[in-house]
Amino acid sequence: MTETQPGTDGHQAPQAGDWRLFTGDGTARSPSFPAAPPWRSFSGDVEDDPHPRPYLIGADEADVVNAALLLRRPLLVTGHPGTGKSSLAYAIAHELSLGRVLRWPVNSRSTLQDALYRYDAIGRLREANLREDRTDGDDQEPTPETPGIGSYVRLGPLGTALVPSERPRVLLVDELDKGDVDLPNDLLTVFEEGEFEVPELARLPEREGTVHVLTADPQAEVPVTRGRVRCSQFPVVVITSNGEREFPPAFLRRCVRLDLPEPDETRLRNIVRAHLGDSALEGVDDLLRAFLDRRALGELATDQLLNAVFLRKGGVQLPPDGLLSAVLHRLSGTG
Structure with missing residues (x-):
């Protein structure tokens, strides 16, 4: 992934190949949005199933x-x-x-x-x-x-x-x-x-x-x-x-x-594979470990893991103390 260069105000200006769309430097741009995650893609046809993603159950x-x-x-x-x-x-x-x-x-x-x-x-x-x-008006016209x-x-x-x-x-x-x-x-x-x-x-x-x-x-x-x-x-x-x-x-x-029980590691891998393909499992062992460790301390949802894997697959680095903590935040308490 291409590195970003600092702007005049200290912000990182996006370079070719960078995953960032927003930088916060106040400069107007028209970036091309990449494909959305499969579970966040919406059709204009209301008859379509809004949740066409695969579903795994024991x-x-x-x-x-x-x-x-x-x-x-x-x-x-x-x-x-x-x-x-x-x-x-x-x-x-x-x-x-x-x-x-x-x-x-x-x-x-x-x-x-x-x-x-x-x-x-x-x-x-x-x-x-x-x-x-x-x-009751003067000009009465036929009404439907x-x-x-x-x-x-x-x-x-x-x-x-x-x-x-x-x-x-x-x-x-x-x-x-x-x-x-x-x-x-x-x-x-x-x-x-x-x-x-x-x-x-x-x-x-x-x-x-x-x-x-x-x-x-x-x-x-x-x-x-x-x-x-x-x-x-x-x-x-x-x-x-x-x-x-x-x-x-x-x-x-x-x-x-x-x-419904919380999925174990094997089922989590199957869920990632079903949603994002076999290639999505390459190099995500650390994300799985982080997810399981954090879930042991408080509630996490499976789609949070899918979000992390999707970002990693798109070239986004997930440092544990930064973006990963935001993606894998606990659903109960403040931790």
Whole structure:
């Protein structure tokens, strides 16, 4: 790798072949960005799988996944950050050809209704008022037909997963332990019954019994009859938790639980090979040792090792007290 030369203010000006894009010297440049890591490459097509990377899992863990699939029960996945909890949902969808994953990221404000559907009553009222103002004007012009109520109802990720289909959809309920303490119990009825009701549609007159509504899939609509959505195939539900709190026993009883272990050195090498190729393993023994040593002292995620290997493969030097410490920083505590 080409050395950098100091600038007039002490900064290192990038030279040909240098990996640095930013120097902090205030000089405007237009450098060419190198290829991104495979796990940080994004397509403009929303239908594409955002996580097409390979996924490695042990035989015992795969058997637990299969048990959840056969029992049609939610799979509750626990483990340290970076063990691949969320990625498992995408791996299942990819391997079983189940289409786009429906993701529900849970936070402290999340509610069951948000996951099932949303009704934009304010938007519908505003549209009605605008149309009334147009017809009250002096120059009355023909206005487009008033949109039906279905244009203001959008199914959420859970609601979309319960739409009848020939093959089940994959629903990722990400970090359920961050939600309200009552949220797991709220989910029980939906998981047991496999259906829910949209009251705003159920109250419509008989002549409007079937309404087409929007879904969590881009630009997709589905018919809903008498306001009731009932699945024909129970979705593949993957629920992740970082163990911030325990769930109610009634909820746990209805889930199949999978605890993902931290990968050992052999599996780490296989993960690096799967993501970056065989050549990526050349000359990275020191990074593996540093990762394992630091992980023994505190939580580290596997993708942190992949980041370090990717930088090394791109010609970046990783001195232990500098850049490597920034890349392999502990996820708990300040060390």
